[in-house]
Amino acid sequence: MSEQNIKFFPVLGIKMSAVSAGIKKAGRLDVVLFELCEGASIAGVYTKNAFCAAPVQVAREHNDAAQARFLLINTGNANAGTGQAGIKDALHCCEKLAAVSGLTAQQVLPFSTGVIGEALPVEKITAVYAEALASMSEQTWTAVAEGIMTTDTVPKISSRQISVAGSKLTVTGIAKGAGMIKPNMATMLAFIFTDAKIDKATLHELNLSHATRSFNRITVDGDTSTNDCCMLTATAQGELDYASLSDTDRATVNAVLQDVYQELAQSIVRDGEGASKFVTIDICEGLEQSECLLLSYAIAESPLVKTALFASDPNWGRILAVVGRAGIPDLDISQVSIFLDDVCIVENGGKSRSYSEAAGQAVVSRPAFTIRVMLGRGSISERIWTCDLSYDYVKINAEYRS
Amino acid sequence: MSEQNIKFFPVLGIKMSAVSAGIKKAGRLDVVLFELCEGASIAGVYTKNAFCAAPVQVAREHNDAAQARFLLINTGNANAGTGQAGIKDALHCCEKLAAVSGLTAQQVLPFSTGVIGEALPVEKITAVYAEALASMSEQTWTAVAEGIMTTDTVPKISSRQISVAGSKLTVTGIAKGAGMIKPNMATMLAFIFTDAKIDKATLHELNLSHATRSFNRITVDGDTSTNDCCMLTATAQGELDYASLSDTDRATVNAVLQDVYQELAQSIVRDGEGASKFVTIDICEGLEQSECLLLSYAIAESPLVKTALFASDPNWGRILAVVGRAGIPDLDISQVSIFLDDVCIVENGGKSRSYSEAAGQAVVSRPAFTIRVMLGRGSISERIWTCDLSYDYVKINAEYRS
Numbered sequence: 001m002s003e004q005n006i007k008f009f010p011v012l013g014i015k016m017s018a019v020s021a022g023i024k025k026a027g028r029l030d031v032v033l034f035e036l037c038e039g040a041s042i043a044g045v046y047t048k049n050a051f052c053a054a055p056v057q058v059a060r061e062h063n064d065a066a067q068a069r070f071l072l073i074n075t076g077n078a079n080a081g082t083g084q085a086g087i088k089d090a091l092h093c094c095e096k097l098a099a100v101s102g103l104t105a106q107q108v109l110p111f112s113t114g115v116i117g118e119a120l121p122v123e124k125i126t127a128v129y130a131e132a133l134a135s136m137s138e139q140t141w142t143a144v145a146e147g148i149m150t151t152d153t154v155p156k157i158s159s160r161q162i163s164v165a166g167s168k169l170t171v172t173g174i175a176k177g178a179g180m181i182k183p184n185m186a187t188m189l190a191f192i193f194t195d196a197k198i199d200k201a202t203l204h205e206l207n208l209s210h211a212t213r214s215f216n217r218i219t220v221d222g223d224t225s226t227n228d229c230c231m232l233t234a235t236a237q238g239e240l241d242y243a244s245l246s247d248t249d250r251a252t253v254n255a256v257l258q259d260v261y262q263e264l265a266q267s268i269v270r271d272g273e274g275a276s277k278f279v280t281i282d283i284c285e286g287l288e289q290s291e292c293l294l295l296s297y298a299i300a301e302s303p304l305v306k307t308a309l310f311a312s313d314p315n316w317g318r319i320l321a322v323v324g325r326a327g328i329p330d331l332d333i334s335q336v337s338i339f340l341d342d343v344c345i346v347e348n349g350g351k352s353r354s355y356s357e358a359a360g361q362a363v364v365s366r367p368a369f370t371i372r373v374m375l376g377r378g379s380i381s382e383r384i385w386t387c388d389l390s391y392d393y394v395k396i397n398a399e400y401r402s
Numbered sequence: 403m404s405e406q407n408i409k410f411f412p413v414l415g416i417k418m419s420a421v422s423a424g425i426k427k428a429g430r431l432d433v434v435l436f437e438l439c440e441g442a443s444i445a446g447v448y449t450k451n452a453f454c455a456a457p458v459q460v461a462r463e464h465n466d467a468a469q470a471r472f473l474l475i476n477t478g479n480a481n482a483g484t485g486q487a488g489i490k491d492a493l494h495c496c497e498k499l500a501a502v503s504g505l506t507a508q509q510v511l512p513f514s515t516g517v518i519g520e521a522l523p524v525e526k527i528t529a530v531y532a533e534a535l536a537s538m539s540e541q542t543w544t545a546v547a548e549g550i551m552t553t554d555t556v557p558k559i560s561s562r563q564i565s566v567a568g569s570k571l572t573v574t575g576i577a578k579g580a581g582m583i584k585p586n587m588a589t590m591l592a593f594i595f596t597d598a599k600i601d602k603a604t605l606h607e608l609n610l611s612h613a614t615r616s617f618n619r620i621t622v623d624g625d626t627s628t629n630d631c632c633m634l635t636a637t638a639q640g641e642l643d644y645a646s647l648s649d650t651d652r653a654t655v656n657a658v659l660q661d662v663y664q665e666l667a668q669s670i671v672r673d674g675e676g677a678s679k680f681v682t683i684d685i686c687e688g689l690e691q692s693e694c695l696l697l698s699y700a701i702a703e704s705p706l707v708k709t710a711l712f713a714s715d716p717n718w719g720r721i722l723a724v725v726g727r728a729g730i731p732d733l734d735i736s737q738v739s740i741f742l743d744d745v746c747i748v749e750n751g752g753k754s755r756s757y758s759e760a761a762g763q764a765v766v767s768r769p770a771f772t773i774r775v776m777l778g779r780g781s782i783s784e785r786i787w788t789c790d791l792s793y794d795y796v797k798i799n800a801e802y803r804s
Contacts, residue, residue, distance in 0.1 A: 082752060323453065
């Protein structure tokens with residue numbers, strides 16, 4: 001999908017660099033360092049995959065034990081499915097970086113993404129520390145966003161700067177991910193930074209709540225990664241102190257955070273492996289949140305729906321079949337209606353009388369559109385974002401390791 | 403996948419014909435009639451999709467109300483998502499056939515498969531009744547198996563004849579299906595016939611139990627059709643009376659039935675849309691059936707696993723990631739091992755020490771192989787069958803209606 005126009009605001013208290021360690025390909029940026037100023041706090045939500053990767057386990061423990069000063073990220077190798085050796089490798093990378101920086105190993109949080117099941121190339125990573133530390137800057141957001149990419153085709157940055165209660169607030173984040181995307185309480189990798197002062201407990205709450213409504217509402221292929229992490233850092237170097245804000249001003253801050261989280265999450269779907277369409281799934285009038293989410297993911301992950309979307313085919317029968325099989329208890333199909341943007345395709349459980357193939361075709365030919373299912377049984381709504389399934393998805397994933 | 407060598411044994415009491423009504427393409431067999439002799443009993447299991455198609459509703463009601471004498475099957479149009487008009491159309495087709503045969507409409511069971519959401523071409527179907535009735539025969543199994551195909555590339559017939567307790571037993575069945583395959587208490591369309599005498603209640607029990615271990619253990623793409631039906635007919639025209647058999651002889655009969663059901667179910671997976679590989683998923687050492695089935699389908703329906711299989715890539719990390727995300731409660735990953743046929747790829751939650759890429763590659767390059775996950779937490783096993791995800795799956799489903 002099309003390249004984004006990337007603008008960003010630096011975040012006071014955050015320095016970064018991206019260098020090439022030759023993990024997968026020579027010359028490609030694949031090791032990224034973030035340095036957090038003293039006094040910064042950081043909160044994380046992590047993959048719920050039982051085969052949680054080694055760096056995720058180490059990052060979680062380190063962040064609980066000490067004040068993080070470095071985020072160490074490598075691409076090209078996930079250090080997942082590597083057992084005790086993987087833990088040892090992740091720790092070793094932290095120790096080496098701590099040693100040259102006068103810190104403890106627990107002040108380094110490691111993150112990895114890439115191929116699962118191969119030993120982490122520890123020597124290659126530690127060999128570039130000197131170069132990475134020498135090139136730290138507050139400005140190289142584009143380079144670090146590139147440095148964490150795997151099958152992504154575009155770097156993903158979202159950045160906002162506003163004034164709240166007379167104080168300037170900056171929020172800037174990066175993310176990566178294109179396949180194995182169905183984050184469960186987290187995403188592939190997302191790092192969001194703000195210059196506000198926010199205590200760690202509040203920061204964790206904010207991170208969880210915003211990740212839930214962004215990274216936890218997207219799916220490319222229904223596969224949850226072993227390495228998902230979403231980290232929110234607050235440096236306290238800016239003008240804004242979250243604790244002293246009124247409820248209204250907090251709502252403004254949260255709207256900006258949600259904006260950045262959703263833009264990053266949506267950019268993952270837009271860059272979904274082989275994706276040619278960006279599709280919003282709205283489930284409305286449900287009895288419970290769980291049934292709305294169940295149905296939204298059933299539609300978003302149906303290969304038959306996804307291939308029809310790829311073909312710009314308004315094959316409403318396939319959507320209807322998914323609504324029927326999704327497992328919503330006691331569903332009264334006569335109350336169900338389905339829309340493609342504003343075009344009603346199903347009403348009273350059958351094809352809408354007003355529906356014309358031309359009208360449906362016009363909607364699904366758009367690069368972005370909404371599938372909306374009205375269940376007619378309650379007042380709960382849920383929204384997720386997904387993409388289509390194309391030849392290129394198969395090509396990318398059939399050739400990934402070759 | 404390769405053409406099967408089709409042999410069949412006629413079933414006493416069953417006549418059939420297949421004719422062309424021009425529903426989708428001129429000249430293609432698309433209407434099939436089965437005539438059941440007087441005294442035959444028939445049992446059905448049907449789709450659990452809430453958007454159950456009109457013919458499924460009518461067939462179920464008719465079979466409860468009267469003794470079925472005709473199965474009327476059309477392809478090219480599923481008569482699904484058609485509301486009350488669809489019910490009326492299905493009934494009209496039954497009434498017309500009953501009228502020319504001296505029967506009641508309830509003695510006709512209608513079945514449809516094909517595109518969802520278009521009106522059934524009633525006139526085209528009823529126009530070929532005379533031709534269909536004039537050409538009834540006990541021998542044309544291949545023609546009727548062809549007559550129910552949609553995106554299938556080969557007709558699917560399974561047939562056995564054995565002697566049980568000195569009596570000859572014949573079981574012959576046909577099935578169709580290649581996509582939208584994840585039967586839920588039923589399959590796409592399967593019609594199995596035996597010349598044994600079996601009362602209706604027993605027949606229903608047998609049909610349910612055999613469908614559960616065959617058609618309900620396959621998935622091509624995780625999508626459950628609105629039209630799934632699996633019908634078992636017993637004509638009582640042969641030598642065998644099920645009620646009078648010993649337990650041992652009943653077990654023999656059930657083994658033959660299971661053989662026919664599984665051969666038909668597996669032939670659907672082998673002919674899965676775009677499939678190049680036939681994959682058995684064995685989940686062993688589970689605590690409960692539900693977790694074994696949950697995991698088996700999670701693996702079988704993972705686009706990342708399926709595309710790796712298509713590429714003959716022993717990407718065990720993707721299998722491991724699915725085991726981790728499938729949602730098995732309190733899974734101890736250190737007890738998990740995974741095999742590709744006899745090659746151990748994962749043990750103690752990490753890559754097996756004995757594993758070599760060459761050994762894994764050799765297995766997944768085979769046209770058929772088994773992925774076996776040992777959970778190390780109980781004694782329950784489940785087995786399902788699936789196929790890979792190829793360019794051709796996308797091609798077939800992106801072009802289906804054009």
